Amino acid sequence: MSTSTAALAPADARARFRDGLSTPTSGWCAGWTQANLIAVPREYAWDVLLFAQRNPAPCPVLDVLSDGAVSGPLLAGDVRTDLPGYRVYRDGELAERPSDVTGYWRDDLVSFLIGCSFTFEDALLAAGVPVRHIEKGTNVPMYRTTRPCRDAGRMSGPLVVSMRPVPAELVDTAVSVTARYPAVHGAPVHLGDPGLLGITDLDRPDYGDPVPVADGEVPVFWACGVTPQAAVLASRLPFAITHEPGMMLITDSRDTDHRI
Amino acid sequence: MSTSTAALAPADARARFRDGLSTPTSGWCAGWTQANLIAVPREYAWDVLLFAQRNPAPCPVLDVLSDGAVSGPLLAGDVRTDLPGYRVYRDGELAERPSDVTGYWRDDLVSFLIGCSFTFEDALLAAGVPVRHIEKGTNVPMYRTTRPCRDAGRMSGPLVVSMRPVPAELVDTAVSVTARYPAVHGAPVHLGDPGLLGITDLDRPDYGDPVPVADGEVPVFWACGVTPQAAVLASRLPFAITHEPGMMLITDSRDTDHRI
Secondary structure, eight states, X not given: OXXXXXXOOHHHHHHHHHTTOOOOOTTSSTTEEEEEEEEXXXXXXXHHHHHHXXXXXXXXXXXXXXXXXXXXXXXXXXXXXXXXXXXXEETTXXXXXXXXXXXXXXXXXXXXXXXXXXXXXXXXXXXXXXXHHHHHTOOOOEEEEEEEOOOBTTBOOEEEEEEEEEEXXXXXXXXXXXXXXXXXXXXXXXESOGGGGTOOOTTSOSBSOOOOOOTTEEEEEEEOXXXXXXXXXXXXXXXXXXXXXXXXXXXXXXXXXXXX | OHHHHHTOOHHHHHHHHHTTOOOOOTTSSTTEEEEEEXXXXXXXXXXXXXXXXXXXXXXXXXXXXXXXXXXXXXXXXXXXXXXXXXXXXXXXEEEEOOSOOGGGOOTTEEEEEEEOGXXXXXXXXXXXXXXXXXXHTOOOOEEEEEEEOOOBTTBOOEEEEEEEEEEGGGHHHHHHHHHTOGGGTOSOXXXXXXXXXXXXXXXXXXXXOOOOOOTTEEXXXXXXXXXXXXXXXXTTOSEEEEEOTTOOEEEEEEGGGGOO
């Protein structure tokens, strides 16, 4: 399963999701860039873009689709149907989790495609750094932290991070490999004690699935593109459509396009 | 002169400009980040920010100051007074070139601070790559090219580049040094034949001063933060305030903050 989905072309993966498959996309389409999605009405788009610009570690913008556009230079597909899962937020609450958002779409939506750390996981594996949630076939664990993002207009909220346990002797490799990918979150924002980020229990992630941290391993935290979703909640934005955390848009852009 | 201005602190340089000194800032305040300025009314700010996001090589956004703000996290000074020179554009025409824009300021202006290649010149010099316009004490030559930027709403226009002649055997050094600074234009966009960018005469730059290209040197072109000014003209934006090309905002942010 892991091998075959890793070898899929992005268009083939998107077709499977369009046909109804719902699954985390970590490990899928090795070498191709994955992206977070957040679509908001035009009147909130400035605040979202400014929030992203002011918080580039969690919110590296890969592209922006204006005026209800559903495809663009980074993908030939359709952002309304080609992801494995979606969330619809209304008045700052999670309202629905549909598998297709065609019926929710509006002509005034502006879609932000935001870099995802799944993009550098293939490079981690190539460098000999294990990726636990790929080994286990589960979703990456993600946590809301107590570290605030920089505000932008009505958008504010906490930094969200993803976590991967890394053997202590490979932490420097994990840092140097991912530092070359600033457009997909780059180097870790924190290593070690989860408490310093306000995370009280690694076994209870806010999004995704927990993974075991073995003896001799260090929990390593990267900024996460779910951060705008946490801001949608914290800011009580009237309407937003996002991906389901861990179920990403797989683009036609290569990982190496985002490497320094 | 060159040595003393290179050793100045940003606040001291800004004080000199506030007191009326008008001069290109290349070589000033070694180790401190310089920035392009473009301020537009709020109603055009979305198009400008999207234009910047879609054209990150010429328009790397370092910060955005909203609602008429004149200072921010990157600088303790005042963007209305602390640059050596300004341009005021009205209806897509260059209207005035004042030394202070306090009298032109509006509460609805949004100021974009955009990375400047002067920021990596200190790193080039440290790597043994000569910088001709610093040697000569002149402004860097800048050229409008025939390469279009990606449009964003009403903002469109050509890529503008800066040019530095580099000895052929040091071109690889110049590329690798500057590639580490993507937030201040990064690696060159072109090397060699100016004609491929639609530049017909290196001795007649569109902004700044010409510099000689010696035998054995290659003209090397970097994306330039004057690009938004060319878009203001091409797009006939009703109002914009910018820096005078080559006369930059010197920030309190270190060059190394923008290095990968």
